[in-house]
Structures are given as structure tokens and as C-alpha cells.
Amino acid sequence: MSDIKFRVAICGGGVGGLTLALTLSKYPDIVVDVYESTANYSDIGAGVGIWPRAFKVLRKLGHDVERDLLRAAGHKWTEEFVPAINYRKSDQPKGEQIFQLMTKGDLMRFHRSDFHHVLLSHISPSCKVHYGKRLVTYTQPLPSSRGNSPVTLSFTDGSTATCDILVGADGVRSSVRACMMREMAAGSSEARAKAILSCIEPVWSGATAYRTLICAEKLRARDPNHRALKEPTQFFLVYPISLGKYINFAGFALRPELVRTAYQDDADATRPAFNGSWVAELSAAQVAQPFEGFEEETKPLLECVDRGTLWGVHTVKHLPAHNFGRVAILGDAAHAMMPFQGSGAGQGIEDAYLLATVLGHKSTTLATVTHALSVYDKVRRPFSAGVAERSRRNGQLCALQEDVGLKELGEVITKNWEWAWLSELDGAVEEATQMLEGGGTARPLL
Ligand SMILES: Cc1cc2nc3c(=O)[nH]c(=O)nc-3n(C[C@H](O)[C@H](O)[C@H](O)COP(=O)(O)OP(=O)(O)OC[C@H]3O[C@@H](n4cnc5c(N)ncnc54)[C@H](O)[C@@H]3O)c2cc1C
Known part of the structure; x- marks a missing residue:
């Protein structure tokens, strides 16, 4: 002792x-x-x-x-430069490639x-x-x-x-x-x-996150070459996990005027609280709804969603x-x-x-x-x-x-x-x- x-x-x-x-x-x-x-x-x-x-x-x-x-x-x-996330502008019927984020070493998912x-x-x-x-x-x-x-x-x-x-x-x-x-x-x-x-x-940051895991097998049956099966892509962000068994999905909605002041000391006087529980269950249709009208490639993904959760993203002020x-x-x-x-x-x-x-x-x-x-x-x-x-x-x-x-x-x-x-x-x-x-x-x- x-x-x-x-x-x-x-x-x-x-x-x-x-x-x-x-x-x-x-x-x-x-x-x-x-x-x-x-x-x-x-x-x-x-x-x-x-x-x-x-x-x-x-x-x-x-x-x-x-x-x-x-x-x-x-x-x-690896410590080589590798493609980490592919960025697309997808909130339109015909998506547009923006850029490929290259990182020294991989994002471990x-x-x-x-x-x-x-x-x-x-x-x-x-x-x-x-x-x-x-x-x-x-x-x-x-x-x-x-x-x-x-x-x-x-x-x-x-x-x-x-x-x-x-x-x-x-x-x-x-x-x-x-x-x-x-x-x-x-x-x-x-x-x-x-x-x-x-x-x-904690304060509500102004962001809400739609999160779910999509069964990769289900997506493969619809579209065997879908890019979400292989690589991290930011329409919303999707990437494969669990040795390819699931696709992790995180979509976001922002209130930009709140996001700008997320950690500020004086922000709370006028800052609204998050309306709802911090984590709420969503149906498949509720997960898909904010992403309606997005490019064609997103549709098979959203069709494979079974359910999800909505997170009010909260942050802690600088202490x-x-x-x-x-x-x-x-x-x-x-x-x-x-x-x-x-x-x-x-x-x-x-x-x-x-x-x-x-x-x-x-x-x-x-x-x-x-x-x-x-x-x-x-x-x-x-x-x-x-x-x-x-x-x-x-x-x-x-x-x-x-x-x-x-x-x-x-x-x-x-x-x-x-x-x-x-x-x-x-x-x-x-x-x-x-x-x-x-x-x-x-x-x-x-
Ligand atoms: C949508 C979203 C996506 C994210 N993606 C990433 C990502 O890809 N990479 C990344 O690095 N980060 C990511 N994050 C952030 C990451 O999830 C958190 O920063 C991380 O989980 C924090 O870890 P922690 O151990 O500090 O807290 P937590 O993971 O919250 O763990 C806290 C633990 O404490 C326990 N606990 C709570 N209260 C008490 C108590 N009073 N007494 C005893 N135990 C208690 C809880 O049960 C829990 O087990 C993401 C966050 C969100 C919202």
C-alpha cells in the first residue's frame, strides 16, 4: 500500500x-x-x-x-497522403464535385x-x-x-x-x-x-444533427457501386464502418447566426434554448425529409434508412x-x-x-x-x-x-x-x- x-x-x-x-x-x-x-x-x-x-x-x-x-x-x-473525404455540392438535382480532401494519414473510422x-x-x-x-x-x-x-x-x-x-x-x-x-x-x-x-x-450551438447507421447490404442491393460503400463523402457526411457492414450517416442543419457565436461569453442573453429533447428518435421519413431534392446519388442512401436520431448539438463555453x-x-x-x-x-x-x-x-x-x-x-x-x-x-x-x-x-x-x-x-x-x-x-x- x-x-x-x-x-x-x-x-x-x-x-x-x-x-x-x-x-x-x-x-x-x-x-x-x-x-x-x-x-x-x-x-x-x-x-x-x-x-x-x-x-x-x-x-x-x-x-x-x-x-x-x-x-x-x-x-x-499509413503516413502517406491519402484521399480522406470527398466533398460534393448535393443540395441540387445535379450534384457537383467540389474537392477531395487529402490528409497525411487516414481518418480511422x-x-x-x-x-x-x-x-x-x-x-x-x-x-x-x-x-x-x-x-x-x-x-x-x-x-x-x-x-x-x-x-x-x-x-x-x-x-x-x-x-x-x-x-x-x-x-x-x-x-x-x-x-x-x-x-x-x-x-x-x-x-x-x-x-x-x-x-x-451547455448552450445550443445552432446545429442539429441527423444521425443513423445504414445497412450496407441493403444499399449494395440497390446500387452495388454507390460511393458511400467505399469512401467518405460529404453531401451530408457518410462513411463505411464496422468492416463495411454499416454506413455512418450524419446530416446537419444550421442556424448560422447562432453558430457564429457558439462559444461566446455574452451569447446566452439572447440565445434560444434547443426546442425539443437533446436526442430524439426519428422515423426513416423524418431523417430523409431535410435532404429531399438533393442529387440523384443520395436517393438510394436515404431509401435504405430504417430510423435515426435528431441531436441538438450543444457546446460548452470557453471555461x-x-x-x-x-x-x-x-x-x-x-x-x-x-x-x-x-x-x-x-x-x-x-x-x-x-x-x-x-x-x-x-x-x-x-x-x-x-x-x-x-x-x-x-x-x-x-x-x-x-x-x-x-x-x-x-x-x-x-x-x-x-x-x-x-x-x-x-x-x-x-x-x-x-x-x-x-x-x-x-x-x-x-x-x-x-x-x-x-x-x-x-x-x-x-
Ligand atoms: C454528430 C456528432 C458527430 C461526431 N463525430 C465525431 C467524430 O467523428 N470524431 C470525433 O473525434 N468526435 C466526434 N464527435 C464528438 C464526440 O462524440 C465527443 O467529443 C466525445 O464522445 C466526447 O467524449 P467524452 O468521453 O468526453 O464524453 P462522452 O462520450 O459523452 O462520455 C461521457 C461518459 O460519462 C458518463 N456520465 C455522464 N454523466 C455522468 C455522471 N454524472 N456520473 C458518471 N458518469 C457520467 C456517460 O454515460 C458517458 O459514458 C461527434 C459529435 C457529434 C454530436
Whole structure:
């Protein structure tokens, strides 16, 4: 027991939480418990794409993890330039090719549950995952009396647990974020407290997403050469997953005037709430309706839809910090963003890896962990905020809401997005390590 340096509780076992648990598995002196609100993971639908920058982080988790992920995706790892997404202007009877997005390394495309199961299967047996544990709130001792006192977690079933460090990986409606913002506000002036407390509730971004999985066999029977069977295409976005068994479909509708201000501090005064439940079931006809009149090639796809869901895409405002005392947040809890660069999960993966690196660093102990968490915040928060902004802008560009002609669109979209395949997390990891060792400064904005 004396070899244990601290106990970390991860609230939320989604992509971010499981990546953190998996990365912490390589530090035997850190005890990890994951508290997940659902009873199991059986209901994780839809596809998720991971860009090379985030996939390179996953590769660091070990050869076996990489092998199983590649197997689940049905891809080979490459660092060559490859065609990633084909863009078409399809909201007209005769579609028009716009451009082919080329990326250095492939977009790794997964069924979410396959992705999840690979992560889960590689977590150290010493890490316990507790299902059916929905966190309501936590309390941490005040800095003056902190010492070695634990953080106490309270769950909806009335039970409690303790830990030394709490990480909120509990998604866009994070309970940990809510509690952390209240803690931060308590020591602030009235005006600042108001601004901090306004970050608790996510805001509707102005985007709605129509999501479904289409049975590839059904589409093949109608049109054996349909491009959605082979390649990612952005009419709405479609791409094959599960070794070609399904086609992941995500179509979007935007309120451009809201999208422009999705993360702004003062936006909520006039901002409408999303009208309806955040995720609603749709019939096949309801999924197809917004895309009526689109080019011929879209018809067989839409005819193969059985049902779908409508998502009111909510985002989290840029927060004053992603850490407070011995608590930190990551992934959507910290920066839920618009999905137009397919990077929310990737950013959660980066957060998790960097956070595990600072927690596992030899200089980090229970006495110094608040400093380690502030290093995580300094290095990661500006970067994820930059990605959120770029993702928002990509939505505007794809919806032709910026003054950019179709001819230039490819170049502008590529420039805005190439961070996802031309840059790496390694520099940030090095910088965080230097900061822990007494040097270095925070990275500039993306
Ligand atoms: C339409 C759409 C398409 C997207 N496509 C992509 C893509 O292609 N690539 C990409 O990188 N990103 C994509 N994203 C974003 C991505 O889905 C999210 O960024 C990612 O899932 C966030 O991961 P997370 O682990 O932070 O949160 P989540 O995945 O939301 O996981 C949070 C977990 O915490 C649990 N939880 C919640 N509350 C509590 C509580 N109080 N106590 C305990 N547990 C709790 C939940 O059950 C869940 O398991 C997309 C988003 C949308 C809306």
C-alpha cells in the first residue's frame, strides 16, 4: 500500500475517461477507479472518426491497443497522403464535385461500440470500473486544510466514495464541471462569479444533427457501386464502418447566426434554448425529409434508412480553467465542441494522454498535484479552444456561409483543418514535462 502515490477517480467512462484509465494503467503507483453512470455500454450507436494526430496518441498506448484498433477499423496505418473525404455540392438535382480532401494519414473510422470495447479490454485489471454510478456532486477540502484529506464523491444511489484526485470525463452535461464552476465562483467577485456560473449549462450551438447507421447490404442491393460503400463523402457526411457492414450517416442543419457565436461569453442573453429533447428518435421519413431534392446519388442512401436520431448539438463555453484544486475535467466536460472537424473525441484523447503524463511524472505527488493539474490546464486548454473554433468555422464553410467561392473552398477547408494530420501532441507533452521540471511556458493558441 505504501508504494501507492495517489488514487484517481475518473467520473465517466466514455472515450476520454477510458483513454485516461488506459494511459494511467502504465503507472503502477496510481490506483484508478472509473465511475460510469450507465449500467453497461450496450447502447453506444453511430460512428466516430479519429484523425492521425489523435490516432498517433492512441498508438503510444501499446502495440496491442493499436493492433486491435486497426482491426476494428479495418484500416492499415499509413503516413502517406491519402484521399480522406470527398466533398460534393448535393443540395441540387445535379450534384457537383467540389474537392477531395487529402490528409497525411487516414481518418480511422469506427463503430463507437467497437472503439469502446478495444479501450476497455486493455485497461489494467487493477483499474476498477463501477457501473451504475452517476455522480451528483463532490467536495474537496479547502486549500488551507487540504493536507492528505480525500475528495468525496456522492452518487445518485446515495452511496459515496473517496479519492485523492477527481477527473470529470462525464460529457457535455458534466456534473463535475458544474460543481467545479461553483467552487471557482465562490471565491470571485460578483461579476466574475456570474460569468463563471454561466459556464455550467451547455448552450445550443445552432446545429442539429441527423444521425443513423445504414445497412450496407441493403444499399449494395440497390446500387452495388454507390460511393458511400467505399469512401467518405460529404453531401451530408457518410462513411463505411464496422468492416463495411454499416454506413455512418450524419446530416446537419444550421442556424448560422447562432453558430457564429457558439462559444461566446455574452451569447446566452439572447440565445434560444434547443426546442425539443437533446436526442430524439426519428422515423426513416423524418431523417430523409431535410435532404429531399438533393442529387440523384443520395436517393438510394436515404431509401435504405430504417430510423435515426435528431441531436441538438450543444457546446460548452470557453471555461476559465479546466482544473481547480485536486479536480480536473477533460473531453466534452471541458470543451464540448461542434462536430464539423470530427475532433471532439480526438481532443478528449489528447487531454487524457497529457493529463496521465503529468499525473504519472516522477515529480508529481499528492503535495504537488495541484501544480501538475495547472500544467495540464495551461498546455491543453488553449489548444482545445482553438480546435473548437476551427470546427465551428468548418461548419460555416461547409454550409457555404462564408464569402469563399466553391473553387477556393478546398484550400480554405484544408488549411483550417491540417493541424489534425500535420501536427502532433508530442511538443505539448515535452512542454508539460519541462514545466513540471521547472522550466518552459504555455503553448500559444492553435
Ligand atoms: C454528430 C456528432 C458527430 C461526431 N463525430 C465525431 C467524430 O467523428 N470524431 C470525433 O473525434 N468526435 C466526434 N464527435 C464528438 C464526440 O462524440 C465527443 O467529443 C466525445 O464522445 C466526447 O467524449 P467524452 O468521453 O468526453 O464524453 P462522452 O462520450 O459523452 O462520455 C461521457 C461518459 O460519462 C458518463 N456520465 C455522464 N454523466 C455522468 C455522471 N454524472 N456520473 C458518471 N458518469 C457520467 C456517460 O454515460 C458517458 O459514458 C461527434 C459529435 C457529434 C454530436
